[in-house]
Amino acid sequence: MSQQEIPNWVSIVIVPIVNIILAAIVSGFVFLYLDINPIDAVSTMAYGAFGSSYGWGYTLYYTTSFIFTGLAVAVAFHGSMFNIGGEGQAYIGALGVGLVCLFLGGKVPFLLLLPMSIIAGGLFGALWAFIPAWLAANRGSHVVITTIMFNFIAASLMAFLLVEVLKPAGSMSVETAVFDQAAWIPKVFEVAGSFGIKMQRSPLNLSIIWALICSVFVYIFIWKTKWGYEIRAMGQNASAAEYAGISLNKTIIMTMLISGMLAGFFALNVVQGEAHQIKLSLVNGMGFTGIAVALMGRNHPVGILFASLLFGFLYQGGGELQFEYGVDPRIIVVLQGLVILFSGALEHMAKHPVERAYLMLTGKFNKTEQEGA
Amino acid sequence: MEYFQTVILILDATLRVATPLIFAALAGLFSERSGVVDIGLEGKILASAFAGAAAAYVFNSPWMGLIVGVLVSVSLAMLHGFATVTHRGDQVVSGMAINILAMGLTASLGNFWFHQGGNTPNLVNALENIDARFTTIVFPFAEQLKDVPIIGGIYSELLSGHFLLVYLALAAVPLSWFVLFKTRFGLRLRAVGENPTAVDTAGISVVGMRYMALAICGALAGLAGVYLSVAVTAQFLPNMSAGKGYMALAALIFGKWRPRGALLACLMFGILQAIADRSQGAMIGSVEIPVQLIEALPYILTVVLLGGFIGTAIAPKAIGRPYVKERE
Amino acid sequence: MTAQTQVAAKPAIELCGIDKRFGAVHANKNIDLKVAKGTIHGIVGENGAGKSTLMSIIYGFYEADSGEILIDNKVTKIADSKTAIASGIGMVHQHFMLIQNFTALENVILGAESGVMLNVSLDKARKELTRLASEYGLDVPLDVPVEQLSVGMQQRIEILKALYRGAKVLILDEPTGVLTPQEAEHLFKVLEALKKQGSTVIIITHKLQEIMAITDNVSIMRRGEMVGHVKTAETNREQLAEMMVGRKVLLNVNKTAAKPTDTLLKVNHLSWQDDAGVQRLEDVAFSVRAGEIVGIAGVSGNGQSELLELLSGIKDIQQGSVEVAGTQLDQDSQMTPEQLRAIGVAHIPEDRHKMGLVNSFAADEAFILGYHRADQYNGKLLMDQAAIRKDCAEKMQKWDVRPQDPKLKAANFSGGNQQKLVIAREMEQKPDVLLVGQPTRGVDIGAIESIHNRIIEMRDAGKAVLLVSVELEEIMSLADRILVMFDGKIVGEVPASKANEQILGLMMANIVPDEVKALQQEAEA
Amino acid sequence: EEETASASDSFKPAVIYDTAGKFDKSFNEAVFRGGVEQFKLDKGVEVAEFEPQNEEQREQGLRTLAQRGQSPIVAVGFNMQSAVQKVAEEFPETQFAIIDSVVDLPNVQSMLFAEHEGSFLVGALAAMASETNKVGFVGGMDIPLISKFACGYEQGAKYVSADAEVFQNMTGSTPAAFGDPARGSELAKSQIAKGADVVFAAAGGTGLGVYQAAKDEGVYAIGVDSNQNYIQPGSMLTSMVKKVGFASYTTWAEALEGDWQPGIKVFDLASGGVDYAIDEYNESLITAEMSSTVESIKADIIAGNITVHDYTATMSCDY
Ligand SMILES: Nc1ncnc2c1ncn2[C@@H]1O[C@H](COP(=O)(O)OP(=O)(O)OP(=O)(O)O)[C@@H](O)[C@H]1O
Ligand SMILES: Nc1ncnc2c1ncn2[C@@H]1O[C@H](COP(=O)(O)OP(=O)(O)OP(=O)(O)O)[C@@H](O)[C@H]1O
Ligand SMILES: [Mg+2]
C-alpha cells in the first residue's frame, strides 16, 4: 500500500476522523457505565460548546491557548526535540506578560504596551527553554527530562515569586494585583459590541488573532525559510545537517527558543486577555495538552488549528456536562486521554483498514494486496 | 548522638520515600531495556494506587489490593504494548495518553463508586470494621535493641519497621540485575533493546520479548502504586502519584539504565526529599532559605547532574523506535 | 526459466514462484531457483534487483506473498527465522546482525541458549566455538564487545553464529564488501572447507571476479526477476554484466594521463582523536594537485571517514594543518563546511543515507543541502522555491536522475539515482577541490560507469580530486596516485601505473612490499 | 434565549467549590454537608453546585451560575476572590458570598472566620494532652491563612504551657500542598521523631496522611475544618471546626428570608463559627480537667479577656 495508490486526503482527513470516532465510541461506553446517556452527553457538549456565542467564546478561548502550546511543541518536534516543558515555559511567559502589565499598565498606551507584553511573554518563555536547550546542545542532556524538571522548577519559582514578591500585601490568595484596565487585551464580545454585534460575555479576546498570526508565522518559518529548512534537516537527519554545515548547537538552541517563545505567548490569552493577573498554576495542564494538539495536528499549523478547536470543544463542552448532569467533570480528562490514545498512539491501527476500505471501494483492491497486507 | 539520630531518621525516611521510585525506576528499566520508552509510568502508578486501594477496601484485604493493583497496571502496560509494539504507535504519545487516561479514570470511577470526590474510603476504619492496610514489619528484638547505641538506631529504627514492600523494593534491585544480566531472558531482553532486527534473525520474537518486558514493567509499577495507597496513606487520593513516574525516569537515566545506578539515583532523590521535609526554616547565615527552593532542589540537582557530571548516558540503541520490518 | 536442467545434483533448496512486494515496489517477481547440495551458488544482480529480499525470504525474515520453498525436496513453510534455523539455514546479512555491546560469545548464543541460566549456555558455547575455530580457522576474541572488533572479525562471528546453530545451508549477502583482499581470501577458504564437508553456500556479491573464482553456479537477477542461471565454468564477466544490466557495459575506465599543475590541497601532520580518546588519524600528510586524482585505499574504519570529515570542516582540526585552495587551516583557524564550500571545496560523502541526503525531503530540498544559504536559492527573507525547483529539475535532466520529479521524496529514488543526485549537487557547484567518498557504493554497474566518467571529467577540467574508496578496482582505475591507509596512518604511496591488488592488499594490512619501499626511496631521491 | 440575571421569584441558591472538590473531607466537604445537604433537609431547596477543575472554570462556573439566575452564590475559599470580584461586578443583581476572603462590592457578602481563636483552643488541648511538652503543626500551603492557624495554635499551646515546643511545617507552596498525604505523613513522622506527640494538621487532604502517621506512631492528631474525629477514632484528639457549612447555610437562609446583607461577616468563637469538636470518638481522650480548662479559655476569649493575635493582621506571629 503505497502513497501512489492512496490519495493524501485519505490519511490526512479520513483516518483522523475515524480515530476520533473510535475514541468517541469508547467514551460512549465509559459514559454508559457511569449511567450517562452518551447521546445526551454529546448533544449537551456540542450545545454547550457551539450552541451560543457564550459557548463559542469559551471554546475559542481555550482553542487560543492550545494553538500556542501546540505550535510550541510542533516547532520543537520538527527539530526532533520533544519539548515537554510547555507547561513551565507558559508559566514563566506569564511572568513576563504580567510584569509588563503590572508595571506599565495604565502608564503606557495600550498600543505601545501590547508589543512590549508580547515580547516579554515570548522572551520569558524562550528563556525558560534556554537552559534545557543549552544543556542538550552542549552537554547532550535529554530534553525530555530537563524540560520536565524545568516544569517543576518553574512551579516552585512562580510560587516563590507570587508568595514572597508579587502578592499585594495583605491579600490572601496567591496572585498578583489586577492589572490596570488599560493593559487588558480587549475581549471579542466588547469589540463586537462596539460594531453593534451583540455577543454574550466570554473570555475570548483579541489574542486569538495573534495565535492565528503565529500559526502563519510557524508555517512560513518552518517551510519557507532557510532557518526552518535547517531545523527540519537537523530533525530528520542530524549528521546530514552537520555535513551541510548546519551548526547543531545553534539550531537546537534556536528551535527551543522559538518553541519556548510560542509557549510564552500562552500568557497573552490567559493572563493579559482574561485573568488580568498572575495566578498560581494558571497553565493547569494546557502545556501538556499542547503535546496532544501538536500530534493530532501532525505538527502542521493547519492541523493544529483543528486539533485546538477539538480540545477547546472538549474543555468547554465538558464543563457544560457538569452543569447539566452533575457529572464528575473529570470525565473530560478521560475523553482527552482517549482522543490522544486513538488519534496519537493508535493512529496506525485504523490506517490500514481505512486504506483497504478505500481500495475496495475504488475497485483497486486485488487479491495480491490482500495477501500482502 | 543527636546528630547520629538525625541521620538515622533521615535515612529511615529516605527508604520510605525512595521505595515507589525504586519500583518505578526498575519498571522503566525493563521496558526501556527492551527498547520501549515508558513515559506512562506515572499513569500506571496512579491507576494501580487507585485500583489497589479500591480492591483492598472492597475485599478488606491489602493482598487483594496488591493483586488487583498490579493487574491493572499490567493491563495498562499491555495497552502500551498494543499501541506501540503491535501498532507501532509513538511511544511517548502512548505514554502520555495512558497518563491522562489514568488521571481521568481514577477520579471519575472513584467518584462514581465511592462518592468521595475521587478518594477511596480509608483503608483503616474501625467503624466499618475495615483494616485493609499493609502493616509494618518489625524485626525480631527490635524493641529490645532500641536503646543500644548505634546498633539500636540502625537496626531498630532504620532497618526494622518498614512495610513489606520497602524490603521488596530493595530486594527487587539485585533480582532485576540477576534477571537482566544472568539469564537467557535477560540476554534476549537487552538484545531486543539494542538491535531488534538481529534478535528477529536469531529466531526470537521481538514482539513477544517486548510484551514480556512490558508485563514486568507493569507489575513493578503496580507495586509502586500499591505501596502509595495501600501502605503509606491507606487511601487513594486523586493525583497522588505527584510526578513520581517522571522522577523515576530521571533516576533511570541517571543510573545509566542499570539497576544499581537507578537504585542510587532513587536513594539520592529520596534523601533530598527527606532533607527538604526536615529543613524548613533552615537558614543560610541570617537569610531563611525559601521553602520553594528546598522543594525545587531535587529537580535543580537533577538538571545540574545531568548537564554537568554524568555526561551523556548511553541509552539502549533501539529505544523509542518501533520495530518495522517492511517499509511501506 | 529454461536453464533449470543444469543443476544436476540433488537440490538443497528449491524456490518456486516466489513473489514479494513492498508496497509499490515489486521486489521479487515469480522467482524460481534451485541450489544444488554441496555447491557454492552465486547470485548477482544490480543494486535493488531483489537479491537480499529473496535471501531474506529463504531465511524467514520476510514472508513471500506467494510461492513455495522446498528444502531437501520437502515443501517447508518458513514463517520466521526460527523455522529457517531449525531447517538448517544460516545467513550472514549484508548489514551484520550483531548486538554491538555484547561479546562474541553472547552474540553467538543469543536465541540458541541451552537453558535458562546464561553461564551454562556460555560455557557450552565456549567449548563449541573453540572447536569450530580450529576446524575452520575462524578465531575470534570471545569476550570482547563486538563493537571493538574489526568488520572482518564481526563477519567471522556471524559465520560462527550460523555454524553454531548447525547450518547446512549458509547464505552470505555481500560478504566481501568490507574485507581486505586477504580477509576475503581467508573467507573463501572457509567456504571451500564448508563445501567439502557437504554444506551448501549461497553467496551474493557485486564483484564478478569473485563469482568466477569460487562459485559453481550463478543466478542472475534483474529488476526483481530471475533472468538466468549459468554454470560458472561456462560464462565470463562480460556476459554476466550484460545479463545483469540488460546491455553491454564497459568494465574498464578510459582515461588519459594526468597533467597535474598547482597544489590545491595540502595536508600537514594531521592527527585526530575521537571523544573516547582513540587516535583515529596520526600524522597524515599528502597533497593533491589540480588535474589529478589521488586515491586513498584501505579497509573502511582506518581513518578515511575522519580524514574526509576533517577536510570538509565537519570535524574540527586538533593537530596539524591543511592548506586548501590557498587558505591555511589549523587548530586556531577552522572553517565550517559552509565556509569551505564557499572557497570551492565540495564533498561527496561516503554514506548518502547517513549524510548526503535527508530522506524525507523532496528531491529539490535535498538537492540544495549545504547550499541552502546560497544567494541563488534565497530571496530577501524567504527561500526562492521556484528557483530551487527549476535548478533541481535542470540538473536532474542533465544527470539523468530518474524519475525526473523534483518533488518526489528523496527516499523514493533508487540508490543509484540518489547517488546521482548527491554527485550532481556537489559537482554542479564548480568546486576547485572535490572530496569524494565511496562514490559507487551500492550502485549498479550502469550508474558506476557514468559516475566514473564524471569524476574523470572533473580531473580533466583542472580540479583536484581526493577519492576515498574501499573498492580496489575503482581506486586503481580512477586514481593517478594511490595512498593506502591503515590504523589512521598513511602506509605508503604507489603510482597507479605500478599498483596491483596484491601490493595494495598487503599495504592495507600494514605490510609495505619491498618494491613499494624502493619506489618511495626513488621518489625521495 | 439569554437568561436574565435578576433574582427571580423562584429561589435558586448555588455554591461553587474550590478546586479540591466537595469531598475533600475537610473544607469543601463542610460546605456540602453542613450547608448544601442541611439546607435541602431543612428548607427543601436544592442548591446548585459546581466544582471547577481549573483556574478558568472558577470564573466560568461563577458566571454560568449567575447567568442562569442562581442567587445567592456561595464561593468557597480565598482562591475564588478574583473570580467573585469580576463576576459580581458583571451581575450586580446577583447576590454573592465568599468564604475566607473580602470582596468589597455592594452585592457581595464576605464571610471570614476567626481561625486563630479556634486554633488557640486546640493548641491548648494539644499542650495539655502532650506528655513530651512538644506539639506539632503541619500546614498545607504556605499562605497567611494557614499561618493564621499555626499562630493561633502556637499561642494556645504556650498559653497552657509556656515552655512548650511547637514544631511547624508547611507542606508546600502550591495548592497541591493540600492534597499530598504522603508528604503529610513524612512531615508528621519527622515531627514525631523530634518528640511531638500531638500533631495538628491544617492541610486539607494532606492531613489524612498526618492522621494516619499519628495513628501509626501512637500519638494524637488534631483535625481541621470539618469534625474529622471519626477518621481515626481513638487517635484524633479533637478537630478545629470551622463552620463554613453553617456560614453558607446562613447566607442562603437570610436571602430566603429577605434579610441578606452584603459586607463583612465574621464567624468567631462567640458566634459559634469556629470551635473544637467533642463527640463519641474522642470524648474518652479529653479528661474532665482538660475540658474545664479549655472551656474557661473559650469563655475568656469570648469575653475578651484573652486576645488571640491574628497572623493576618500583621503578617507575622509576633504576639
Ligand atoms: N523492507 C523493505 N521495505 C520496503 N521496500 C524494500 C525493503 N527491502 C527492500 N526493499 C525494496 O525492494 C527492492 C529490492 O531490494 P533488495 O534489498 O532485495 O535489493 P538487492 O538486490 O539486495 O540490492 P543491493 O545490491 O543494493 O543489496 C528495492 O527496490 C528496495 O528498495
Ligand atoms: N523504499 C521505497 N519506497 C518507495 N518506493 C521505492 C522504494 N525503493 C524503491 N522505490 C521505487 O521503486 C523504483 C525501483 O527501485 P529500484 O531500486 O529497483 O530502482 P532501479 O530502477 O533499479 O534504479 P537504479 O538503476 O538507479 O538502481 C524506484 O525508482 C523508486 O521510485
Ligand atoms: Mg536499482
Ligand SMILES: [Mg+2]
Ligand atoms: Mg542487498
